[in-house]
Amino acid sequence: xxxxxxxxxxxxxxxxxxxxxxQALLTPERLPSGYRVYDEGDVVIVQQIQALLAAGLSTRKIxxxxxxxxxHDDGLALSCSDLYDELVAERNDMLERIETLRTSxxxxxxxxxxSPRS
Numbered sequence: 001x002x003x004x005x006x007x008x009x010x011x012x013x014x015x016x017x018x019x020x021x022x023q024a025l026l027t028p029e030r031l032p033s034g035y036r037v038y039d040e041g042d043v044v045i046v047q048q049i050q051a052l053l054a055a056g057l058s059t060r061k062i063x064x065x066x067x068x069x070x071x072h073d074d075g076l077a078l079s080c081s082d083l084y085d086e087l088v089a090e091r092n093d094m095l096e097r098i099e100t101l102r103t104s105x106x107x108x109x110x111x112x113x114x115s116p117r118s
Contacts (some may be wrong), residue, residue: 003028006038010046017046023059025049025066055093061086 013073019025021036026045038077048069052062065087068080078084 001038003038006042008047008078010043010050012046012050020059024063027060057090061090062078092103 003008003014007017010017019110026038026042026049028038028042029039033056036088045066048066049062052065053059057065062068065078065083068078068083070079078087
């Protein structure tokens with residue numbers, strides 16, 4: 001399939017697909033004419049990329065993780081056990097950032113509550 005069809009089927013823009021290719025997350029076959037050609041598996045790969053981006057991972061980390069992902073009935077799972085600790089650390093960093101943001105929002109809420117309305 002060509003890039004337009006992959007875009008439609010995966011629900012992402014053509015620009016995103018080209019970006020994923022630039023980041024070495026997606027490697028389509030190239031025809032002699034230069035057209036990109038994708039297969040059915042690329043739809044799944046793009047969906048996995050989208051899920052990992054939504055989870056807050058960078059494309060650099062996704063490049064490292066993507067080859068180790070396997071689709072299961074319950075969702076995505078790792079087939080490379082060495083990445084487990086890395087993902088746990090990433091999750092813990094995210095939780096710390098969330099807590100910092102929560103504290104900042106509470107401090108801002110106090111300032112807003114104490115301020116007279118104009």
